[in-house]
Amino acid sequence: MHSPTQLAQIFREKQLKLTPQRQLLFGLLHENKAHPSAESLFEVASKQMPGISLRTVYQTLGELAEMGELQLVDVGDGAKRFDPNMGEHHHFVCESCGSIHDVEISSTPKIRGEGAGYEVNDVGVVFHGKCTRCGESTKRSPGHQAKKQVAKTK
Amino acid sequence: MHSPTQLAQIFREKQLKLTPQRQLLFGLLHENKAHPSAESLFEVASKQMPGISLRTVYQTLGELAEMGELQLVDVGDGAKRFDPNMGEHHHFVCESCGSIHDVEISSTPKIRGEGAGYEVNDVGVVFHGKCTRCGESTKRSPGHQAKKQVAKTK
DNA sequence: AGCTAATTTGCAAGTATTGCTAACTAACAA
DNA sequence: TTGTTAGTTAGCAATACTTGCAAATTAGCT
Ligand SMILES: [Mn+2]
Ligand SMILES: [Mn+2]
Ligand SMILES: [Zn+2]
Ligand SMILES: [Zn+2]
Numbered sequence: 001m002h003s004p005t006q007l008a009q010i011f012r013e014k015q016l017k018l019t020p021q022r023q024l025l026f027g028l029l030h031e032n033k034a035h036p037s038a039e040s041l042f043e044v045a046s047k048q049m050p051g052i053s054l055r056t057v058y059q060t061l062g063e064l065a066e067m068g069e070l071q072l073v074d075v076g077d078g079a080k081r082f083d084p085n086m087g088e089h090h091h092f093v094c095e096s097c098g099s100i101h102d103v104e105i106s107s108t109p110k111i112r113g114e115g116a117g118y119e120v121n122d123v124g125v126v127f128h129g130k131c132t133r134c135g136e137s138t139k140r141s142p143g144h145q146a147k148k149q150v151a152k153t154k
Numbered sequence: 155m156h157s158p159t160q161l162a163q164i165f166r167e168k169q170l171k172l173t174p175q176r177q178l179l180f181g182l183l184h185e186n187k188a189h190p191s192a193e194s195l196f197e198v199a200s201k202q203m204p205g206i207s208l209r210t211v212y213q214t215l216g217e218l219a220e221m222g223e224l225q226l227v228d229v230g231d232g233a234k235r236f237d238p239n240m241g242e243h244h245h246f247v248c249e250s251c252g253s254i255h256d257v258e259i260s261s262t263p264k265i266r267g268e269g270a271g272y273e274v275n276d277v278g279v280v281f282h283g284k285c286t287r288c289g290e291s292t293k294r295s296p297g298h299q300a301k302k303q304v305a306k307t308k
Numbered sequence: 309a310g311c312t313a314a315t316t317t318g319c320a321a322g323t324a325t326t327g328c329t330a331a332c333t334a335a336c337a338a
Numbered sequence: 339t340t341g342t343t344a345g346t347t348a349g350c351a352a353t354a355c356t357t358g359c360a361a362a363t364t365a366g367c368t
Contacts, residue, residue, distance in 0.1 A: 012335095015335085015344085015345085016345075016346090017333080017334050017335070017344090017345060017346065018334075018335090019333080019334070019345095019346065019347080021346085021347070022346090037324090038324085038325080039324080051348090052347090052348090053347060053348040053349070054325095054348090055325095055326090055347075055348060055349070055350090056346080056347055056348070058324095058325065058326075059346085059347080062326095074228070074230040076228040076230075076278070078323070078324065079323085079324060079325090080324085080325085090263075092265065092269055092272050092274070094272075095275065101269055101272075102269075103265045103266075103267070103269040103272075104265070104266045104267050104269075105263035105264060105265060105266060106263065106264050106265075106266045107261075107263065108263075109244075109259035109260065109261065109262075109263045109279055110259060110260050111246065111257045111258070111259060111281065112257075112258045112259060112260045113257070113258050115246055115255055115256075115257040115258075117286055117289075118246050118248075118255075118257075118281065118283050118284065118285055118286065118289070119283045119284040119289045120246070120281050120282070120283040121249065121282055121283040121284070122281070122282040122283065123279065123280075123281050123282075124230075124278075124279070124280045124281075124282070125263055125277065125278070125279045126277075126278045127265060127272065127274045127276070127277050127278075128274070128275055128276040128277075128278070129272050129273045129274040129275040129276065130272065130273040130275070131272060132271055132272065135271075135272070135273045166366095169313090169314085169366090170314075170315090171313090171314055171315065171364080171365050171366070172365075172366090173314090173315065173316080173364080173365070175315085175316070176315090191355090192355085192356080193354095193355080205317095206316090206317095207316060207317045207318075208317095208356095209316075209317060209318075209319090209356095209357090210315080210316055210317070212355095212356065212357075213315085213316080213357095216356095216357095232324095232354065232355065233354085233355060233356095234355085234356085
């Protein structure tokens with residue numbers, strides 16, 4: 001995703017308005033590695049802008065995704081996640097705390113056998129397991145982060 | 155998934171009743187390669203047993219999944235898919251017709267870099283693209299199977 | 309045939325997300 | 339500044355998928 005400043009530029013060019021809501025979200029998403037859901041972003045945004053609508057968060061995230069500024073990540077837990085990291089990468093989901101981490105895989109897996117002729121346009125790899133923090137705390141409290149991942153706290 | 159006969163055996167042992175609803179669903183799922191959703195199975199089941207409840211379909215599918223007889227597949231289209239193929243495999247989703255196919259990949263991708271220490275318990279790989287049928291029909295009607303995948307037609 | 313725990317059903321409710329539209333406002337012009 | 343207006347926001351209804359609940363039904367056993 002481009003920086004908030006660059007996004008502002010892009011929006012102006014397309015004669016899209018630079019509203020405070022959008023600017024806030026641009027900032028919350030910038031460099032955000034948390035893979036937040038619309039809901040979690042809404043919660044964080046609400047603290048800085050009480051009254052902002054969840055609908056607006058969905059709207060803005062949708063627009064950014066359409067503009068190719070955000071990637072949609074589905075880790076199978078119901079809610080879509082938004083990822084400003086547009087580079088090619090995959091995800092690891094800690095089944096203990098729910099945190100989502102970027103991972104690189106040694107090689108994009110190739111289809112073998114009969115399906116080898118499919119025209120593949122996208123590959124999504126999601127690993128489920130225990131993150132470093134949760135893995136080592138087997139004897140300690142397992143839910144050090146019981147709640148779902150929260151958007152970057154600015 | 156075990157065969158309907160074997161499932162009947164298993165159910166009896168656990169003193170679970172062998173209802174007509176369950177038997178019908180065992181049959182519809184057996185060797186089913188369509189990766190049906192609860193809804194699509196319900197539609198097919200309804201033809202052979204008018205009046206069967208969607209709730210019962212969900213219930214039964216849930217039980218079978220818990221018993222390790224079915225695999226849950228999430229291809230990111232909203233509804234969960236049920237897969238009697240418990241072998242290790244991944245999926246290809248045709249973005250044109252929505253069909254879901256089993257695929258083997260040349261090697262389970264390994265995480266590289268900083269995340270290499272994660273304890274991985276499951277890997278899900280979903281390929282999105284055009285299936286053979288849709289890929290070759292670029293100039294022909296693209297929606298030869300407009301509707302979502304339907305459960306095996308008995 | 310009768311008993312009863314398991315099962316099925318219908319319906320309400322829950323979660324995530326989108327559709328609709330009236331009220332609002334950023335951006336530009338006068 | 340004030341006015342204009344196309345673009346935006348916010349609220350709420352509606353949708354899609356799935357689960358919770360309780361009453362009615364029934365498979366399996368005696
Ligand atoms: Mn990511
Ligand atoms: Mn499969
Ligand atoms: Zn963790
Ligand atoms: Zn196809």
